[in-house]
Amino acid sequence: MITLQIDDKKVEVAPGTNLLEACLDKGIYIPNLCHLDGMEHPPASCRLCFVEIEGTDHPVIACKISVDREMAVQTGTPRIRRLQKTALRLLLSVHDVDCKNCPANRKCALQDIARFLSTALKSGHLDVFLKKVRIDRNHPRLDYYPNRCVLCGKCVYICQKQHQRRELTFAKRGFETVIGFFDIQDGTPAVCRTCHACAEVCPVAALIPKTEYPAP
Numbered sequence: 001m002i003t004l005q006i007d008d009k010k011v012e013v014a015p016g017t018n019l020l021e022a023c024l025d026k027g028i029y030i031p032n033l034c035h036l037d038g039m040e041h042p043p044a045s046c047r048l049c050f051v052e053i054e055g056t057d058h059p060v061i062a063c064k065i066s067v068d069r070e071m072a073v074q075t076g077t078p079r080i081r082r083l084q085k086t087a088l089r090l091l092l093s094v095h096d097v098d099c100k101n102c103p104a105n106r107k108c109a110l111q112d113i114a115r116f117l118s119t120a121l122k123s124g125h126l127d128v129f130l131k132k133v134r135i136d137r138n139h140p141r142l143d144y145y146p147n148r149c150v151l152c153g154k155c156v157y158i159c160q161k162q163h164q165r166r167e168l169t170f171a172k173r174g175f176e177t178v179i180g181f182f183d184i185q186d187g188t189p190a191v192c193r194t195c196h197a198c199a200e201v202c203p204v205a206a207l208i209p210k211t212e213y214p215a216p
């Protein structure tokens with residue numbers, strides 16, 4: 001076992017443990033959106049889970065650290081909080097904040113993180129850019145809301161994990177990146193088993209089973 005000093009808590013973890021998982025398992029919350037337990041290759045796309053490790057000059061992304069030695073880790077320094085607020089504002093600069101009309105309201109990861117960071121659900125000084133397509137209804141069983149999606153990739157990961165083939169993928173590039181659907185022929189998806197695992201794991205109600213919340 002390896003000893004970690006996380007803030008004022010001393011914990012023991014197995015070699016190779018993911019640092020973000022180690023903190024969360026021990027009840028030390030670090031904001032995160034794109035990590036799921038057991039992910040072999042976390043995408044680190046949300047850039048929220050910064051920590052400082054003693055002896056390292058710059059803050060690092062905790063989900064990318066595999067514990068291989070004793071470490072002293074700080075999770076809430078002013079530098080960390082500044083980085084996390086900036087990451088949240090970046091996400092909100094491409095997000096349609098409309099909580100009162102959103103099924104995720106009150107169970108939304110963005111709301112939770114904003115509350116944790118004591119900051120508003122606003123992009124601050126950053127301009128807001130929204131995609132032109134408000135709802136993608138091409139899938140027969142799911143609706144997709146590009147301007148809610150934080151591109152965390154959890155839906156892509158869970159679909160692959162449960163069915164070995166993916167119904168979902170990242171499509172397009174840069175600002176235009178969205179989640180797209182594979183293989184829909186004559187309105188029938190080749191892979192989708194209507195398990196709704198993708199919608200369940202989505203932190204922001206960007207993927208919604210058509211039957212649950214018929215789109216307006």
Ligand code: SF4
Nearest residue numbers: 098099102105108204
């Ligand atoms: S996803 Fe969260 S922050 Fe965005 S509109 Fe819905 S409830 Fe609000």
Ligand code: SF4
Nearest residue numbers: 149150152153155202
């Ligand atoms: S649809 Fe939801 S789970 Fe999938 S990438 Fe977007 S926010 Fe993440």
